[in-house]
Amino acid sequence: MEKTVVLYPGLAVSHFVPMMRLAGSLLEHGYAVSVAMIIDPAVTGNTEFAAAVGRVAAAMPSVHFHTLPPVEDPPRLAPGPQFLASYSQLVLRYNDRLHDFLCSSARVHAVVVDSLSSQALGVTNTLGIPGYVMFTSGAAALATLAQLPYVLGEGNRTSFRELGDAPVEFLGLPPVPASHLFAEVLEDPESDTYKTMMTSLSRVPDTHGILVNTFESLEARAVAALRDPRCLPAGRVMPPVYCVGLGPFLGGIEGEAKERHGCLAWLDAQPDRSVVFLCFGSTGVANHSAEQLKEIAAGLEKSGHRFLWVVRAPHGGDPDLDALLPDGFLERTSGHGLVVKQWAPQAEVLRHTATGTFVTHCGWNSVLEGVAAGVPMLCWPLHTEQKMNKLLMVGEMGLAAEMMGWQRGLVEAAEVERKVRLVLESEEGRELRARAAQHQEAAGAAWSDGGSSRAALARFLSDVDRRWQARARRAEAA
Structure with missing residues (x-):
């Protein structure tokens, strides 16, 4: 009898890719995989996500991709702190479509929904199908989210927004400045945005298990906290947590290009560990201002080091490099620098022997790819959980230094130059590189x-099978 797991990814490339790595792992273990998708540019506001899904579908012919029929007048996804509320409404609107799809699918053993789509668990509960959550960030972010509704204490009128930079204490984590928390909880506590976030977080335990995109040794304290009864107040229990990060498709799931990207050939001609790689995510929401781009360019040029820099226009579209960068910059740096528009194969660049350090926005997929490549990093967080990721990368993980100017809204050229030199020239940089190499070794061991x-994946599959068998026995008894 074929075993089927249905995946329900989130509407962002950064959430979709880890779910597809899970799909690859399930296929390796003999499971059939179906993926239910919401694909509607009228909802997402762009076609990037649909294009990414198309590339992956072509690369994974064994996976069945099903686009849910569109709903009438769907809510459009809002930017910024209002995103979660609009997303929750969208998932609710599509629950009937998901219900119909699951009813039409034979022998669904389990459904794994994206962490943003917890509203869909109501469908799995109604149908009696075990429902799991895929948390696409790390264990520390999950531990923070699980504790946020309770960490201020009952009756405490202080809001997170009022705390400013004051530290908030979480079990299993270093103190987190309140300003580093998710934007949604820094809103007015009476706002719909804040209430939606807290309601969503309170549902974290309401699932049969949570698959986390990390490996245990990378976040040992946070993983231990998630398994500690003190993580939630009395009467609430965390479901099993499965740390299944760094699956077999890490870095390649976006679909292989027909031709090798030109930047890789350029890297081939550079000395080992000599190149600064700057890239700020795959979604296009991490664009820098024109002023910031000029500061980065000036700092790179002054450092004298080789660099590979992925540049996006401040407001989207095709960047005009001559207009955005300082006069003559491209010509003066042509011997030791390469500027790429919009996109580069990040995982392949990080794995290249020429790459010496990675300037990153600290998105979790980027963090894991840097860890897997053993590359020391320079942190430049921009949104979502990236500020909290930065704390771990610089602190407990010890494989990164921080660009401090992001807190003032502008990283100046002098700091870019100074931090590049720190990683590539100093004793501190050599220490960062040594710790990065240790984490790389641990990452390889996690999936060996x-x-x-x-082992975590095996435990998850064992739980899925156990619940399926119990469900079948109940059906026979009825």
């Missing part, structure tokens, strides 16, 4: 035979 991530 007997490794922690493989």
Whole structure:
């Protein structure tokens, strides 16, 4: 009898890719995989997500991709702190479509929904199908989210917004400045945005299990906290947590290009560990201002080091490099620098022997790709959980330094130059590189035979099978 797991990814490339890595792992273990998708540019406001899904579908012919029929007048996804509320409404509107799809699918053993789509668990509960959540960030972010509704204490009128930079204490985590928390909880506590976030977070335990995009040794304290009864107040219990990060498709799931990207050939001609790689995510929401782009350019040029820099226009569209960068910059740096528009194959660049450091926005997929490549990093967080990721990268993980200017809204050229030199020239940089190499070794071990991530996946599949068998026995008894 074929075993089927249905995946319900989130509407962002950064959420979709980890779910597809999970799909690859499920296929390796003999499961059939179906993916239910919401694909509607009228909802997302762009075609990037649909294009990414198309590339992956072509690369994974064994996976069945099903686009849910569109609903009438769907809510459009809002930017910024209002995103979660609009997303929750969208998922609710599509619940009937998901229900119909699951009813039409034979022998669904389990459904795994994206962490943004917890509203869909109502469908799985109604149908009696085990429902799990895929948390696409790390264990520390999950531990923070699980504790946020309770961490201020009952009756405490202080809001997170009022705390400013004051530290907030979480079990299993270093103190987190309130200003580093998710934007939604820094809103007015009476706002719909804040209430939607807290309602969503209170549902975290209401699932049969949570698959987390990390490996245990990278975030040992946070993983231990998630398994500690003190993580939630009395009467609430965290479901099983499965750390299944760094699956077999890490970095390649976006679909292989027909031709090798030109930047890789350029890297081939550079000395080992000599190139600064700057890239700020795959979604286009991390664009820098024109002023900031000029500061980065000036700092790179003054550093004298080789660089590969992915540039996006401040307001989207095709960047005009001559207009955005300082006069003559491209000509003066042509011997040791390369500027790429919009996109580069990040995972492949990070794995290249020429790459010496990675300037990153600290999105979790980027963090894991940097860890897997053993590359020390320079942190430049921009939104969502990236500020909290930065704290861990610089602190407990010890594989990154921080660009401090992001807190003032502008990283100046002098700091860019100074931090690049720190990583590539100083003793502190050599220490960062050594710790990055240790984490790389641990990442490889996590997915090797007997490794922690493989063991976690086996536990998850065992739970799925156990629940399926119990469901079948109940059906026979009825």
